Amino acid sequence: MFKNTSQFAQVSEQPSMIGREAVVQDQPDNSLGDILRRTKGLTADQVKQALDYQELNGVRFGEAVVALGLATSQDIVWALAQQFHYPYTPNSEVALHAELVVANNPFSEQVEAFRDLRSQLVGSVMGQGDARCAVAIVSSDEGDGKSFVAANLAVAFSQLPGRTLLVDGDLRRPRLHEIFGVDVSSGLSGILSGRSAANVIKPVKHLPNLYMLPAGVVPPNPTELLHRAAFSLLLKELLGKFDYVLVDTPAASVGADARMIAAHCGSCLVVGRKNRSRVDRVKKLVGQLNRSTVKLAGVLMNDL
Numbered sequence: 001m002f003k004n005t006s007q008f009a010q011v012s013e014q015p016s017m018i019g020r021e022a023v024v025q026d027q028p029d030n031s032l033g034d035i036l037r038r039t040k041g042l043t044a045d046q047v048k049q050a051l052d053y054q055e056l057n058g059v060r061f062g063e064a065v066v067a068l069g070l071a072t073s074q075d076i077v078w079a080l081a082q083q084f085h086y087p088y089t090p091n092s093e094v095a096l097h098a099e100l101v102v103a104n105n106p107f108s109e110q111v112e113a114f115r116d117l118r119s120q121l122v123g124s125v126m127g128q129g130d131a132r133c134a135v136a137i138v139s140s141d142e143g144d145g146k147s148f149v150a151a152n153l154a155v156a157f158s159q160l161p162g163r164t165l166l167v168d169g170d171l172r173r174p175r176l177h178e179i180f181g182v183d184v185s186s187g188l189s190g191i192l193s194g195r196s197a198a199n200v201i202k203p204v205k206h207l208p209n210l211y212m213l214p215a216g217v218v219p220p221n222p223t224e225l226l227h228r229a230a231f232s233l234l235l236k237e238l239l240g241k242f243d244y245v246l247v248d249t250p251a252a253s254v255g256a257d258a259r260m261i262a263a264h265c266g267s268c269l270v271v272g273r274k275n276r277s278r279v280d281r282v283k284k285l286v287g288q289l290n291r292s293t294v295k296l297a298g299v300l301m302n303d304l
Helices: 020-025 032-040 044-057 061-067 073-083 109-122 146-158 176-180 188-192 222-227 229-241 257-265 279-290
Strands: 134-139 164-168 210-213 244-248 266-273 295-302
Touching (some): 032 044, 032 061, 061 073, 109 146, 109 295, 134 146, 146 176, 146 244, 164 176, 164 229, 188 229, 222 229, 229 244, 229 257, 244 257, 257 279
Parallel strands (some): 134 244, 164 244, 266 295
8 A cells, every 4th residue: 555656746836826027026925936036046037037938838837947947846846835834844955764755755646645544534533522532553463564654644644733643652662763763761651650751742853743752661561551541641631732642552462552552542543564464363453452442443454
């Protein structure tokens, strides 16, 4: 489902609703030309040159700018993102982990699958108002790509209005802190053991509206910590402060942690991996979740 691709989907802007001379003399704050002038150093003469080329060749303004060598295609994609208030930082300007495809290639077909999944979750298990719940991302075995899905889904949610929190509930082999470059010296394990306060939640650099609660120090008793009512109380408090809460979990094959986390969250998404996950184990996990009060969003087959 999520096949890597290095190609951006074609993105085009709507034609200007005002005259060419007005664009050159007094660019509106959100016009493509004005954004390129302010951020990429285009002069008024270059904007006029691009407008002339646009009219002569019947192309869009962004295509004209690229054809004249005044900006690159990625510059135009970035400017369009600014024009439509879309949080996007070109990966040429900041080093993000290679697994964060939603941040690195936000206009690819692969990322559209994450957006579709985001919409399905919002319209189904996540609920509204007092009925809102967090979503646990679970899998039957290690290596299914569960953390990859959780990380990219969190980035996709952060591109919506509001605030998104990603919780690393894998207190056995956490790795989300590596993907997002977050300090793991304190986190969920410290909160559940009473050693840390909830202020260990950290904003994720370069990704506006995204926050992370890392796993913290790996404890000797992860199952017992997750079993505590303090986890449910914590999630309830977090749902009052954040619009979307996603929780990564350890694989079900290592113990009952994932099922307990899903019960605390109230809903879950099961992740499998094409040509890797064993069908009998996935069916067993789904059966266990269906016998509980957890709302099951469905099973996602990850094609890495």
